[in-house]
Amino acid sequence: MPDQISLGRRNFGRFIIWGSAIFLILTVLLQSLDQTNFLTFGFENWRPTLYAYLLWAFCLCLGQVILYGEQGKRRLFILPAVLFVISVVIFPLIFALGIAFSSWNLSSPDGRQFNGLANVYQMWADPFYWNALKNMIYYTLAILVEYVIAFGLALLLNTQIKARKFFRVAFLMPLMLSPVAVSWMIGKSMLEARFGPISRLARELGWENPSFFGSHEMARSVIMMMDAWTFIPLMMIMILAGLQAIPKEMHEAADVDGAPPWKKFWEITFPLMLPVSITAILIRIIFKLKLADIIINVTSGGPGGATDSVTSFIFREYRDRSNVGYGTFLAIFYLIIIVILMTILIKIADKWMKPRY
C-alpha cells in the first residue's frame, strides 16, 4: 500500500527537484554563454556546472523519498547508480562524439574546430588504419589456434597426472605477467637477433642469421605467439573449470557402452564444453581487440606496419602526433565495429551455447 504523502510534502519534493533542475539548466546556459564569449561572467572552469549537476542529482534522489515515501526509498537502490553511469559513461561518450567530428590538433593555435565528416574521409583514405584493421583480422583468427592449445592443456590438467597442482599454477604464471614485461623479457631480450638466447639456439641449429621481426609474416607470427603465451592460460583455466563440471556419470556410461576415447571426446566432452568454449573465445576476442602494449614495445607496428594493431596506431596518432580529433574518431569507429561484431557473434553463438544433450 502506497504511503500517504501530504500535499505540502509533495509540493516541496517537486520544488527541490524542479528547482535544482532549473538551477542546473541556468548554470549550463550561463557557462555556455561565457565560454562562447556572448556574455562574460568570469568563469574559470566548468566546476560550477559540475556542482549544479551534483546538487540536482542529490535533490532528485531526495525528492524520490519525499514524493513517494517507501517506494522512493526503493528507487534509491538504483537511481544513484544510474546517475553515476550517466556521468562517467554517457556524458563522456557524447563529448567524445563531439571531439570525433572535430579537427583538434593540440599544436593548433585555433584549438578544436568542428570539421563535419572530414575525419571519416581521412579514415577512408588512411592506409595505416585499414592495414591495422586487416592485421586485427589475422590476430583474431589466431584465437582459434590458441583455443585448440588451451583445450589441449586443460584436458591434460584435468587428467590424473603427476604434479597436477604444480602444473596448474605454472601454466597460469604467464597470465600474471604484465605484457610490458613479456615484451622486454622475450621480445627485446630473448629474441634479440644477436645476443638473445633463442637467437643463439637458432644459430646453433643452423639458422645463420636469425631474425624474428625481420619479415612481415615472421614478425606478425612472433607477436601472436607472445600474446598467445600470455593469454592462453586465461582460456585454459575457463575450459578447465568447465571440464571439471562435467558429470563423471556421462563418461562412465560411455565406457560401459564401449565408446573409444575420441568418440567420448567428440560426442560428450566437446558438445558439453561448447557454452564455456564460446564464452572463453568471446572474452579472448575482446582482449585481443585491445592488443597494443606488446606491439608498441617490441616493433612499434613494424616492419612496415606488418604488426600494427588498431590500438597501437591510435596510440601513435594521439601520443606522438597530438591528433586528438582524428584519434578519437578512429577509436569511436573501432568501438562501433566491435559492438556490431560482438553482437553478431553472440547471436550466432547463441544456438551453439545450447548443448545437444
Add this chain to the structure above:
Amino acid sequence: MKVELYNHIVRNGLTRRTMLKGAASTAALAAMGGAVPALADGHSALRAAIMKIPGVGMGSPGDAEWQKVGEMCLGPVKDRVKPGEFKGVELTFMGLNNQNLHNFLFRGFLKPWEAYTGAKINWIDLAQADYNPRLQQSIATKTVDFDIIEMGAPFEGDTAGQGLLNEMPDWVKDQIDYDDLVGYLQPPVGTWDGKAYRINIDGDCHTFCYRTDYFGSGSITGRANPPKTWQEVNQISKDVVGKTDPLTGLPAHGFLDPLKGWGGFGMYFLTDRAGPYVKHPDDPAFLFDIDTMKPRINNPGWVQAIQDVMDLIKIDGAYPADQINADPGTTGFQQFLAGTGSMLTWWGDIGSNARTNDSSVIGDVVGFSMIPGSDKVYNSKKGAWENNYNEAPNNAYLGWGVYVTNRVEGDSKKRKAAWSAAAHIGGKDISLWTSAYPSGFQPYRNSHFVYDEWEAAGYDRAFIEDYLGSNLDTYNHPNSLNEPRIPGIFQYYSVAEDELAKGFAGQYSSAQETADAIAAAWEKITDSIGRESQIKLYKASMGL
C-alpha cells in the same frame, strides 16, 4: 656533464694523486701572485672553487654539493635582489626527473636562493616520456599551471609561438652573460619575433662515431682515414660485406642506420644523412619552404639520403640481421657499443658510454669526428644539384633551456622572482659546474671551452680536449642544421617515421614514392595545425 662520462674519468683517467697534483699546482700558482691559469673571466677564483666541489675523483656530488654550489654562485642574484624581497611569492617549476638529475639538481641549486629571497618553489617532476603529452595538454586545454619550465628549443613553437612565454628582461641578460653561447645557440634559437625567452642550460648535437680499427694500414677497409663524405660511408658499408670484424670475429658491418622509428627522434638520424645534401649554405631552410611550408622532404636531396639507406638494405649483409627493427637505441647501445658495425651518428652519450659502459667492448677502438659531408649539395632555390663539397652537422634537439611563462605577467614581484630563479640555475659560473660534473647537461657556452679551467680542477687535459673539442666544431659550424622551432615539429617527425618504415620494408616502390608519401602527410599536418600560422611561426623562429 653526462653521468657516464664523469664516472669514466673518475674510474680510469684520474687518480687521487693526479687530482691532488692539479689542486696543489693551482694553489701554488695562486700563492705566487694570483697567477691562476688563464681563466674565462673575472670570476676565476669562484670558478676554481666551485670546480672543487666535491672535487674530481671524490665521488658523485649530491644534494649537499648542489646546495653548496648554489650558495656560492648566489653573487649575481644578491647584486639584483634584496634579502627577503620575494617573501610570499610562490612559483611552480615544471621539469624532468631523468636519472634523478634535472629537477633534483635545480632543487639543490635553488634552496639557497629560496632562503635568501624568501620565495617558495613548488615542483612538477615529469618522466621524459610524459613530458610532451603533459605540455601539449596544458597548452591545448589552457591549463598552464607552471611559472618556470625546463624545455627543449623545438617546443618554442608550441609555447613562444602561441604567446605563452614571458620575454626575458634585460637585467637577466646581464646576469647570465647572455652572449656567452656557442654559435648555434645564438639567436634566433631561444628568441621569437626578435624577443629573447630562453636561458640555455645545455647543448646538443650529433657527432660521427667510428671504429678506429676499421681504418689505417692493414685494416679491412684498406682506407687510411675515416670517411669524409656520405658517399664514402656507403661505399665502405658495401666494401666490408663478407669480411670479418677485427675485434669480435663476427661479420663486419659499415654504417648503422636505425630503420625503425623512435617516437619521432629517429628522424634526426635520417637528417644526419640528408643534411649535407639538402642544407645549402645560402639557404637557412632544409625541411620546408619558408614562404609556403611546402615540404622539401621529397626534393632530390632528401630522396638521395633515403635512397642511400635503401641501397644498403638491398645488399645482403650490409646491415646486421633484423636491422629493420633496430631503433636508435638498438644501433647505439646494442650494436655499436657491443662491437657490431663500424660507423654511427649519435648524441654525446655514445662517446661517453663507449669507455664507461660495462657492456661496451669498443672503448679502445672508438674515434669521433663531425658528421660527414657530401660531394654534392642540392640547391632547393635553383632546383639543381651543385657539385661541391658541403658539410651540415646536425644540432639535433638543440638542448635544454629554462623559460618563464606568462603566468607571471601583471605581477612584477612574481615576474622578477621567476626570472631571478631561472637566471640563477642558468648562470655563467653554475653552468661551468654542470658541464664538469654529472648533471645530464653538456657544455654550451664559449667559456666552457677554456681547457685550463678544467685542467686546474684536476681533469686530464688530453681527454678533456678530446671530449670538448668533438662538440665544438659542430656547435660553431656556419652551416649546421638547426631544426625549425614550429608547433608540432615532432608530429612531422613521427609520421615521417611511419612512412619511412613502410619504404624501408619495401612497401613503396622507390625512395621518391616514400618521400612523396611523407610530404603528403606533412601537408596534412600543416593544414590541421594551420598553414598560415605555421608559416608565420616558422619565419619568426628563423628570425625573419
